[in-house]
Amino acid sequence: MIDTLAALHGTITLATPLLLAAIGETVVQKSGVVNVGLEGLMLVGAFSAVLAVTASASLPLGLVAAAVCSGLLALLFAVFSVRLAANQVVVGVVMNLLALGLTGTLYRARFGETGTFVKTPTLSPLLFGQNALTLLALISVPLLWVWFYKTRAGLITRACGEQPVATEAGGINVLRVRTLCVLFGGMMAGLAGASLSIGTAGTFIENMTEGRGFIALAIVTSGRWSAVGCLVAALVFGGVEQLQFIGQAQGWRLPYQLFLALPYVVTLMILVLGGKTGQAPAALGKPYRRA
Amino acid sequence: MSETAFSPLQNFLRSLLKGSGYLLGLIVLLVVTFLALRVPPMVGLAKIWEGAIGSKDDGYWYPITETLLKTIPLVLTGLSVVVSWRAGLFSIGAEGQLTIGIVVATAIAKVGGHLPGSLLCLLMILGSMGAGAFWGLLAGWLRIRRNVQEVISTIMLNYIALQILAWVVEGPLQEATHVKPQSDPIPTVALLPRILPPTLTDGMQTRLHLGIVFAVLAVVIVAVYLFRTPSGFALRLIGQNPEAAKLARLNADRVRLQAIAISGALCGLAGVIELLGVTGTLYRDFSPGWGYTAIPVALLGGLHPAGTALSALFFGGLTSGTSNLARFTQGVSSVLVYVIQGAAVLAVVGARAWKNRKAGTETT
Numbered sequence: 001m002i003d004t005l006a007a008l009h010g011t012i013t014l015a016t017p018l019l020l021a022a023i024g025e026t027v028v029q030k031s032g033v034v035n036v037g038l039e040g041l042m043l044v045g046a047f048s049a050v051l052a053v054t055a056s057a058s059l060p061l062g063l064v065a066a067a068v069c070s071g072l073l074a075l076l077f078a079v080f081s082v083r084l085a086a087n088q089v090v091v092g093v094v095m096n097l098l099a100l101g102l103t104g105t106l107y108r109a110r111f112g113e114t115g116t117f118v119k120t121p122t123l124s125p126l127l128f129g130q131n132a133l134t135l136l137a138l139i140s141v142p143l144l145w146v147w148f149y150k151t152r153a154g155l156i157t158r159a160c161g162e163q164p165v166a167t168e169a170g171g172i173n174v175l176r177v178r179t180l181c182v183l184f185g186g187m188m189a190g191l192a193g194a195s196l197s198i199g200t201a202g203t204f205i206e207n208m209t210e211g212r213g214f215i216a217l218a219i220v221t222s223g224r225w226s227a228v229g230c231l232v233a234a235l236v237f238g239g240v241e242q243l244q245f246i247g248q249a250q251g252w253r254l255p256y257q258l259f260l261a262l263p264y265v266v267t268l269m270i271l272v273l274g275g276k277t278g279q280a281p282a283a284l285g286k287p288y289r290r291a
Numbered sequence: 292m293s294e295t296a297f298s299p300l301q302n303f304l305r306s307l308l309k310g311s312g313y314l315l316g317l318i319v320l321l322v323v324t325f326l327a328l329r330v331p332p333m334v335g336l337a338k339i340w341e342g343a344i345g346s347k348d349d350g351y352w353y354p355i356t357e358t359l360l361k362t363i364p365l366v367l368t369g370l371s372v373v374v375s376w377r378a379g380l381f382s383i384g385a386e387g388q389l390t391i392g393i394v395v396a397t398a399i400a401k402v403g404g405h406l407p408g409s410l411l412c413l414l415m416i417l418g419s420m421g422a423g424a425f426w427g428l429l430a431g432w433l434r435i436r437r438n439v440q441e442v443i444s445t446i447m448l449n450y451i452a453l454q455i456l457a458w459v460v461e462g463p464l465q466e467a468t469h470v471k472p473q474s475d476p477i478p479t480v481a482l483l484p485r486i487l488p489p490t491l492t493d494g495m496q497t498r499l500h501l502g503i504v505f506a507v508l509a510v511v512i513v514a515v516y517l518f519r520t521p522s523g524f525a526l527r528l529i530g531q532n533p534e535a536a537k538l539a540r541l542n543a544d545r546v547r548l549q550a551i552a553i554s555g556a557l558c559g560l561a562g563v564i565e566l567l568g569v570t571g572t573l574y575r576d577f578s579p580g581w582g583y584t585a586i587p588v589a590l591l592g593g594l595h596p597a598g599t600a601l602s603a604l605f606f607g608g609l610t611s612g613t614s615n616l617a618r619f620t621q622g623v624s625s626v627l628v629y630v631i632q633g634a635a636v637l638a639v640v641g642a643r644a645w646k647n648r649k650a651g652t653e654t655t
Contacts, residue, residue: 036442076637086640089381089442093586094636100583101629109328214446221440255462261454264447271439 007242012134013200015238017042017192019137021216022223022230023144024188029220030148031181032161032283036092037077039213040099041186045070045193047103050204051110053120059198062120063133066194067187073099074186078179085287096213104206122202123195133195144227157181161281164288174288189213211264218267222274225281233270240266310601313591313639317605320634335616342615343608354611356487356497360569362607364389364578366506367561368585369592369599370513371554375427377517377594378550379530380434384445385558386582387452388426392419392559393566394456397464397573400477408480415481416563423559424552426452431551435544441551449582457575464573473574483568500568506600509557514596516553526550558582587632591639606632 021038028035035041045066052058052065077095081088111118123131130138148154156177159167164174196212197204215237223229244259318336325335343358345351368385375382396419403411430448433439459465460472467475483501517523529536529543536543561581566573588606592598609631 080637080641084641084645086643087381090590090640091637093381093383093442094590094633094640097583097587097629098633098637101631101633105328105630211446211450214443217440218443218447221443255458257454257458257461260457261451264450264454268433268439268444268447268451271443272433272437 007246009130010245011235011238011242012130013238014241015234016134016137016199017195017212018216018219018237019230019234020133020140020192020195021189021213022219022234023137023140023227024185024192025216025220026144026223026225026227026230027157027188028181028185029284030161030225030281031157031178032164032281032286032288033082033178033182034088034092034285035074035077035081035182035185036089036217037073037095037099037213038092038185038189038216039209039211040096041070041073041189042193042196042209042213042216043099043103043207044073045190046197046208047107047193047204048190049194049198050118050120051106053198054118057121059121059123062198063191063194066190068190070190070193071183071187074182074189075179077186078182081287082175082178082182085289088285088287100207103204107204107206118203120198120202123199131195131199133191133199136191137195138231141227141231148227158281160288161283164283164286168288168290175290178288189216192216215263215267218271221280222270224274224279236270237263237266306598313635314605316638317631317635320631320638324630338616338619339609339612341612343612350493350495352487352492352495352497354615356492356499357611358604358608359503360498360500360607361610362604363502363506363568364561364565364581365584365588365603365606366600367509367557367564368581369588369603370509370596371557371561372585372589373592373594373596373599374513374517374526374557375551375554376589377530378526378547379533380431380441380547380551380554382427382430382441382445382551382554383583383586384427384430384441384448384555385561385585386578386580387445387449388423388555388558389562389578389582390449390452390456391426392423393562393573393577394452394459394464395419395422396559396563396566397459397474397477400481401464401475404478408478411478411481412483412567415477415567416560419559419563419566420556421559423555423557423562425555427551427555427558428548431548435547456573456577460573460575466572471574473572476572477567479571481567482571483564498569502564502568505560505564509560510596510600513557517596522546522549584629584632587636590636 021042025035025038048069049062049066053062073095077091080086080091123133125131127135148158156167156172159170160172160174160177168174193209196208201208219230219233219237223231223233240263243262244256247254247259248256321336321339322332325332340346341349341354343354345354368389371385371388372382396415399415399418400411403414406414426448430441430444433444434441457472460474464474466473485498485500486503487497487499489496517527525536525541525546526549528539529541529546533543562578565577570577584606588603589599591602591605592600
């Protein structure tokens, strides 16, 4: 028998980092910027959370550290891609490499060569057996919708992603709005990373994000840049990841690598089926330069 | 392009000046990183120098050939990035294309183990290049037919390829005793020969193999293709100015597919050369991330084949240098290379964006 309740619980837990990162990236993309460096930002969040918790033995401080460090790296991304109008994809790719190197080097410098295992406490359940980050991810879905469609700030953000020139003419500083959105996206990615390390694993492993930043990017696209779409897509991916645990428990005779590859295959399939979407912000990925 | 406005000599001097500027910047970067990690900078730099180039006491042959050895896969994967990015496809799929290539090459070795050595070697090389090209074409097709961003699809294909590799070395391609997660050794007759006899290198046994010739040839061929053939011109035009390419009635889809196929084939070549020249067996974690390092290599090389060869040489030296450093200095690992890469490329990208900040052109 498959324990439905446990499977659902596991699915939500696995969906948490994806949802947090995807919500942040949705805001970034709605403002007209693609941050492909999401993976790197998550990795930095995961690492700085562990670093702060081992130093201070305080889990909340770990969350703060994750948001701050990833936010700082996101600002670096913004300097190049928003202020200097460099190609966003190139800068994002470089950010990922930089984050992989930084976390790897600092991890070995701080905790010795790989092989040593750092243990940290993990966030305890708050409500319905879910930790604070999962609850935050779930609450941010309706909040994001309200912010986008019921507030002036949300309207301005969407305008920056659709018609940056007209928005600037309307007296809005497009570069500042985009920078702030990138900062927010970075902090959310940091929390997403923290939910992997101090949220569930209780440790840090080099490259522990394993492509989840890119899956979150796929979630934003296949969720059609909407909060609810992100939630649905994140739950689907959480479910696919959960399959391997169900498979193990049921004793399915399949190579385990198949389950490990499944989330990536599903990502591709969903992107293929999603196909040519018209809902992308009109100025997405196009650097804005003041005339 | 400002290149055409100068004579070849002026161009050469300009790039020499630019190159030494980058080198100086990178040394400063290394020193700063050492200071941050509390390693005495002079000791750190000396260890890197000894690992990459050598010293009077331990000789120069071994470190220099090791640097060249580590340069080979970086040149080939770097060229693959040059080709796809020049066509406006920001593929990060080199790692997966390389991985799928070596899986197919090893499968060919298993099936065709009885074949004469040179034939088997040739088949493995062609098979690996073909498989790499196919893996690239998947991402190309997704982009062109289904509008799936290649940045995402290539990463997904990388992870899928890694899982396929992990599966075959524990499954169909596992060595005969079924103990270790690796393949049987590739038949010795098919391996690439070493090119420097010990009599030439002061009796030092070096590992440099025929692959270096492949790498040099690939640089020349890609350079000629990009800058001296009509289809190379079409490729660059489509990457640089899609609107103009449309006006010139170029079939952008076909050119891009061609670009990503060539790019994948180069990665397959990189993998199989390492398999036939260095490791001789297939195992998990075969690539230490060549496919990702390829991006900084190509960007630092100005997305130009010759520049890419030079920056691959630089990173090859940095890799063997930092692994030497890691042996002597606690806490500073070879991952340091990634930090140097990232920071260096940011500097280059930033400098270029700063130069073009007012112009209406897209910058890479």
